[in-house]
Amino acid sequence: MENSKLSFVAPYLVLGSILYFIAVVIYRLYFSPVARFPGSKLTAATGWIETYYDVFKGGQFTFQLQKWHEQYGPIIRINPDEIHVSDPDFYDVAYASSAPFEKMPKWLDRFGLPGAVQSTVQHELHRSRRMTLNPHFSKKSISNFSWFIQQRMDQLCDRLLREYKGTGEAVTLNDAWGAVTADIIINYCLGFDYNFVSYPGFVAPFTKSLKELALGIHVAGHFPWFLKLLQSSPDWLVGLLNPGMKPVFSFQNEIKKQIIKIKELDHEKQSTERHKTVFTDILGSNLPPQEKTVTRLQQEAAGVVGAAIETSKTTLSVTSFHILHNPEILRRLTTELREASFSDPEKPTWSELEQLPYLTAVIKEGLRLGYGVAQRLPRISKHKAIQYDNYSIPPGTPFSMSSYIQHTSSVFNDCFAFNPDRWLTTAKVASAPGREEKSLDRFFVPFSKGTRWCLGQNLAWAQFYIGLATLFRRVDLELFETGPEAVSAAREYFVPLPPPETKGVRATVR
Structure with missing residues (x-):
């Protein structure tokens, strides 16, 4: 009887x-606000x-956006709800420093870190969290820590x-830079030192796991239930299914222990530390108690550390390749x-290195072709329409731009050349005939702009100046079986990645 009822209802359900x-498709095509x-x-x-381009085509959506712009123009609809703009002049509008823009709510769990400042949706909550962290990442604070950056580079x-030296054995600079940047950001933010730069071949399980995490970002973004399922599973089970993730679990447990330890320290003892940790700043702030829970602080620390390692490692690897690939650039820099x-x-200081014009130009070009965060960065204006040419982006509609598309626009002549x-x-x-001429720096956005510009910008600059200057003053490197494809942006997984078959930027020491 029940089977007959089911067979009767099923066709109607279908x-x-x-x-x-x-009905949904008709609404989206003809009646949607966009x-x-x-x-x-x-x-x-x-x-x-x-989802098809991100997950099944392997991080290709960003590049598909560029093709659609070539076909449909500078402003396009890229999914049922979102608008994307490819116009270098619009970047200052999309990421205005005075605009209270919010993030897309559906991206809250994209990284599995909803409590981190980088995932925060609401403008005011983001502002309060960011204000607590900003002093910790000021140029003065980073300068006081530059001794550690120099020490780690000397060790490398x-x-x-x-x-x-002289062995003919190649070192993969991606791994070397990954170890250095991980040591720097973890020590600065969390106060403990894994000394990844001492690992054989500079390959540490933790930094290797971060790469695996990056490759899963699109699956987590489009299927958030899968990420939540993993997060709710016991560590031993996830470790059994994916042993490579064990170092990440170990790191998260270390964060938890560090939070508890700092909570137990009295203020007087904290003030004697060589530098304050992120936890010290947050726990001593005026944020409400729910902002100081162990879970949120774990997510905050993981977000800052993960983003800083991958972006800095990519930029340093790209820059190193182009220096070594072009003898004239290498000669001018070393001279x-x-x-x-x-x-x-x-041991030149960071401030002294900043005065060197060619080193600065090399770093900026490396940042331009490293792209920073290559994926688009959506913003939402809740109460005010955003105007672009003859188009009015309705309030509440996500709109976005991409540093990859910005840095490969016609503003940069011969945009893929390292110059x-x-x-x-x-x-x-x-940016176009008849438009106002601007300094090239106005179109330079490796750290984005606006109220949500990259928190670790000063730390990144310090690493680039001290890191590249130390390496190319002390070590005579030569590329080993490495071509431009090793630093090409062929895939987007938060940061740009080369084709999977490449082996990285490899070099020998002469």
Whole structure:
């Protein structure tokens, strides 16, 4: 009897589902507030197109956006709800420093860190969390920590000269830079030192696990239930299914222990530390108690550390390749470093290195082609429409831009060429005929802009100046079986990645 009832109802359920799907598609195509925006009708009808390019095509959605812009123009609809803009001049509007923009709520769990400042949706909550962290990442605070950056770079160079010089054995610079940047950010933010730079081949299980995490970002973003399932499972079970994640679990447990330890320290003892940790700042702030829970602080620390390692490692690897790939760039850089006058010839300070024009130009070009966070960064204006040309983006509608598309726009002549000289001229450029000419720096966005610009910007600059200057002053490197494909942006997994078959930026020590 029940089977007959089910067989009677089933066709109606199927028919109802089909009619509902048709109604949703018709609404999205013709009646949605963003129905009049240009773009593919297929992407307007369903978000599965984005999932297809991100998950099943392997991080290709960002590059597909560029193709759609070439076809449909500078402003397009990229899914049923979101608008994307490819216009270098619009970046200052999309990421205005005075605008109280919010993030997309559906991206809250994209990294599995909903309590981290980088995931925070609401503007005011983000502002309060960010204000607590900002002093910790000020230029003065980072300068006081530059001794550790120099020490870790000296340790890296000592190993290269001791273990690789004249042997013909190649070192993978991606791994070396990953170890250094991980040591720096973890020590600065959390107060403990794993000394990853001492690991064989500079390959540490933790930094290797971070790469695996990055490769799963799109699955987690499009199927958040899967990430929540993993997070709710016992560590031993996830470790059994994916042994490579064990170092991440160990790191999270270390964070938890560190939080509890700092909570138990009295204020007087904390003030005697060589530098305050992120936890010290947050726990001593005026944030409400729910902002100081162990879970939220774990997420905050994991978010800061994970983002900093991958972006810095990528930029340093890209920059190192192009320096070594172009003998003239290498010659000019080493000549400038060799002939510059420093207060301590062995260990120039960050502020002294900032005065070197060619080193600065090399770093900026490395940041341009490293792209920072390559994925688009959606924003929402809750109460005010955003105007672009003849289009008005309705309040509450997500709109976004991408540093990859920005840094490969026509503003940068021969955009894929590594050309530090572009930063040594004072000439201004226009993004299109008839538009106002601006300094090239106005279009330079590796750390984004606005109220949500990269928290670790100063730490990144310090690493780039001290790291590259120390390496190329002390070590004579030569590329080993490495071509431009090793630093090409072929996939987007939060940061740009080269094709999977590449082996990284490899070099020998002469």
